[in-house]
Amino acid sequence: MGHKTKGTNAERQIIHMFFDTGEWAVCRSAGSGSAPLPNPDIVVGSSKRGRVLAIECKSVKSDFKYLTDEDIKQLDDFSNTFGAEAWFAIRFDKRGWYFLRSESLEKSSGSSFVVTLDFAKKNGLTFEELIAIDRKMKA
Amino acid sequence: MGHKTKGTNAERQIIHMFFDTGEWAVCRSAGSGSAPLPNPDIVVGSSKRGRVLAIECKSVKSDFKYLTDEDIKQLDDFSNTFGAEAWFAIRFDKRGWYFLRSESLEKSSGSSFVVTLDFAKKNGLTFEELIAIDRKMKA
Numbered sequence: 590m591g592h593k594t595k596g597t598n599a600e601r602q603i604i605h606m607f608f609d610t611g612e613w614a615v616c617r618s619a620g621s622g623s624a625p626l627p628n629p630d631i632v633v634g635s636s637k638r639g640r641v642l643a644i645e646c647k648s649v650k651s652d653f654k655y656l657t658d659e660d661i662k663q664l665d666d667f668s669n670t671f672g673a674e675a676w677f678a679i680r681f682d683k684r685g686w687y688f689l690r691s692e693s694l695e696k697s698s699g700s701s702f703v704v705t706l707d708f709a710k711k712n713g714l715t716f717e718e719l720i721a722i723d724r725k726m727k728a
Numbered sequence: 729m730g731h732k733t734k735g736t737n738a739e740r741q742i743i744h745m746f747f748d749t750g751e752w753a754v755c756r757s758a759g760s761g762s763a764p765l766p767n768p769d770i771v772v773g774s775s776k777r778g779r780v781l782a783i784e785c786k787s788v789k790s791d792f793k794y795l796t797d798e799d800i801k802q803l804d805d806f807s808n809t810f811g812a813e814a815w816f817a818i819r820f821d822k823r824g825w826y827f828l829r830s831e832s833l834e835k836s837s838g839s840s841f842v843v844t845l846d847f848a849k850k851n852g853l854t855f856e857e858l859i860a861i862d863r864k865m866k867a
Contacts, residue, residue: 634811
């Protein structure tokens with residue numbers, strides 16, 4: 590299975606996860622060729638939760654994923670303009686999905702960030718944790 | 729030029745109109761095959777304006793455009809779940825774009841709505857009028 594196909598399957602899996610909650614609607618992006626500026630893989634919204642999330646999906650077989658400054662800047666720029674929360678969704682093969690806010694990522698060396706599985710477990714959210722956040726909920 | 733290509737060009741034109749304002753970010757949908765449920769052609773957001781719009785784009789050569797109950801229901805369902813305003817964008821050849829809220833559409837006969845150019849001029853907004861609305865503005 591090619592890199593592109595794998596990425597698309599990961600996206601499709603996330604789309605179904607959101608859809609199956611019954612509380613989220615999903616716009617899957619047609620891709621970078623179609624828009625004047627880079628945009629994230631999916632944008633999801635929930636009127637019930639009062640939230641909009643811009644999500645860049647990554648899938649890796651190893652225990653770590655490199656993200657470049659550019660990956661993070663592009664997601665942040667889009668999210669700031671749109672008015673969305675910026676999230677990276679990383680699927681570690683057979684160990685599931687972790688969701689990380691771009692500001693939680695630690696610079697490793699030069700212009701890239703490394704997200705290890707350990708880091709993701711400590712600093713990321715599972716899907717269930719991610720969608721449990723409710724902007725409309727009173728504390 | 730085929731129907732599909734024409735639709736895509738109309739979408740692309742709208743995307744650039746939003747992008748050129750510098751205040752909106754755009755997610756162009758990958759299309760109905762990729763998501764569990766129908767979704768609109770584009771979803772745009774502006775943190776500056778405090779708004780998210782779900783937009784279904786139509787392009788016609790004639791002076792009218794038929795929209796079915798199903799067209800409207802699909803856009804409304806998505807928008808209600810996402811937390812977005814539901815808009816139809818109709819481009820009448822050589823006479824420009826008009827933006828109409830689904831609730832402004834009048835039932836014509838049976839299960840379809842007809843949007844004439846006259847109706848669109850009376851009840852729709854131009855692009856400039858559409859984006860001038862500001863949810864963050866105090867009256």
